[in-house]
Amino acid sequence: MYSHFLKRNGAPLTDNEKSMIINIHNYLLGDSSTSNDHHKLTLRKHIAEILGVAEGTVGSVVSDWYNRSDDTFTPHKVLGRPKFQPDENVSELLRTKILDANKKAEQLSTVILRQYLLEQGYNFSKWKLLRVLHRLGYYFGQGERRNILHESPNNVAYRCRYL
16 A cells, blocks of 8 residues: 555655654654743654654554554565466476486577476476576576586585485
């Protein structure tokens, strides 16, 4: 609902941070001594000054708190690209193709892998395939080794230990 519940670094405020704003707001509402000291500051400005957040953020959090009568906050949307878990068949196809190509010392590229997956009935874009390979722990070498798809050392250690 409110997209401006953000910190300076762009991360959304946690429920604990929002609760801190509400607790200070309730405390300052009940405290009569602060009203004498700060005639020029509104309550929102005073809370913003104390916590080091924007005045608009304080107002948004407080209004969200009072609009929802169940003592909870509006949940924020999950930011970023949705996580993609490749199908087990795709993972197995890629692993066997890569291991066979590395054993035979054949050149491998994303174009070759995309063509192979297309023949198997899976259509991936270049970037999606690169994300899947990265998630599976594969990376391309540099220089002369650029056409060899390597496994990360963690994958090799795992395979040696458990397989």
